[in-house]
Every structure is written in structure tokens, then in C-alpha cells.
Amino acid sequence: MKVKHYVDVPGCPVEVTLDLIDGRWKGVVLFHLLDAGCLRFNALHRRLPGITQRLLTKQLRELEEAGLVSRTVYAEVPPRVEYRVTEEGESLRSIFDALARWGEMRLARHRAAKPKPAGC
């Protein structure tokens, strides 16, 4: 989600899709939301070892802006914010399944001099 420099090079449909899930984290965030259905900020954070709050916020905002994730704030204290995939985000599920299957095959294929494939 960037529309970066290619304002004049709108790009093929493949680019359109990849743009939405590229970067270090967006794919994984979506994967977890698809998996869990609905997650609060810290619950998601716990599933993503290594990401900082700053980045997680950023990714979620971008996914929200792209229309793939919805953000619901409950006026409580302490705050409660729930994230879930939108209908359009849900439509990515089969793609993520395909990506995951392919990744598993690749890990299996290259199971030599590779670290262990830890949980997601």
C-alpha cells in the first residue's frame, strides 16, 4: 500500500496484490488475523516476537487504510481495541494458504543447512 513512484506505471495486478502484503510484517500480521479471527493489540503483539509497538501500529494502520483490516475501539479504560480482517481481507485467505503451503514445501525441499522451521 504505497502507490509510491509508480503513479504513471500503475503496475500489473500482481504488483497490486504484492504491494498490500509486502514488507517485513504485513503478511504475518494478516496471517495471524486470518488465523484468529479477531485479536486485540497486545494479543497480536504477543504473536509477533520481534516487532516493536511502533511498527505493529504502523502495519495495522496501513492494512486498515488498504481496507483489509478493521479497527474497533471500545471506550473503556484500560483501552480495548480489536482488529479483524474485513471481507476483502478475508478474500485473501486462499492466497495465504497457498503461500504457506508453498513455503512449507520449500522448507522441506531445502532441509539442509537450514535452521529449524519454528512456529509462526
Next chain:
Amino acid sequence: MKVKHYVDVPGCPVEVTLDLIDGRWKGVVLFHLLDAGCLRFNALHRRLPGITQRLLTKQLRELEEAGLVSRTVYAEVPPRVEYRVTEEGESLRSIFDALARWGEMRLARHRAAKPKPAGC
């Protein structure tokens, strides 16, 4: 293809796959190689308006290192170098098809205040 910082966070299979095709160009390069079967450097270059030689070289080397693309050099002058997808790269075809289909659906859905979806 980076193995970046996550030497100790091997990542889920989704990450494995996305890592191989992320960035501004890798996806498109693979797309064209899958489309054409075999392309010489400059032929590929012509299909990618905007990329510089430097970057195209870089992307191809990374794809080659990842085992998705093969590079055949013919000892001629002027040089001839042919790129084609490997068997493993070929196995990504269905994923690219899925990405393209989803991207088209998205473009169709968001056909408002959007530039025209030009050819890839």
C-alpha cells in the same frame, strides 16, 4: 531472499515465500519469466519500463541465489545470457496466477478515483 535479521526467528512458511518475491521488482521479473519461458537480459529489460540495469542485475542474482531462476551464459561476443525459471520457480506459477486474479478483482472493486490498470 535475505535471511536478514531473522536468523533466530526463522519465520512462518508465509514469510518464507513472501521473502522470495518481495521488493519492488522480484515479483514482476518472475512474472515475465513465467510468461515468456526464457528471456535474455535486454529482452527482460525492455519488458520492465523503469528498472535500471543495476537493479535488474541485482534482482536476477537474488532470484538465482534463491534457486528460482537459472542463468545461462554463452561464451560469445557480444555476450548472450538467458534467464529462465527453474522447476522450483515454475512451481510458483499458480501463486502468481492467484495474485494476479486477486489484484484484478481489487482493481475492479476499487474502480473509482484510480488510474487505469495498464499492462504489466
Next chain:
DNA sequence: GTATTAAGTTCCCGAAAGGGAACCGTAATG
């Protein structure tokens, strides 16, 4: 002897992404 060609490489730069650490506001809890 000059130009051309294919497939790069080198250098150098600016922009963007990624990341660490501290800080914030409110309410309940001890």
C-alpha cells in the same frame, strides 16, 4: 581506427523502511 553490441559493474546519492527506547493518559488496584 572508430563505432556498436550485450550484459553487466562501479560509484555515489537520496528516500524509505526498520527498529530501540522513552513517554503518555486514564482508571482501578494495593
Next chain:
DNA sequence: CATTACGGTTCCCTTTCGGGAACTTAATAC
């Protein structure tokens, strides 16, 4: 009064990505 909890924000820094332009190499054609 201090602490905890949640969901962030701010500041600042480093790394990576993307890109422009010039240079290279060796054979062949003019």
C-alpha cells in the same frame, strides 16, 4: 501515593532499497 494495564505516540538512529550515470570487455562491422 505508586503501580499496573493497554494501546498507543515521539524522537532519533541505522540499514536497506531504489535509482542515475558513467565505465568496461571483447569481437565484429564499417
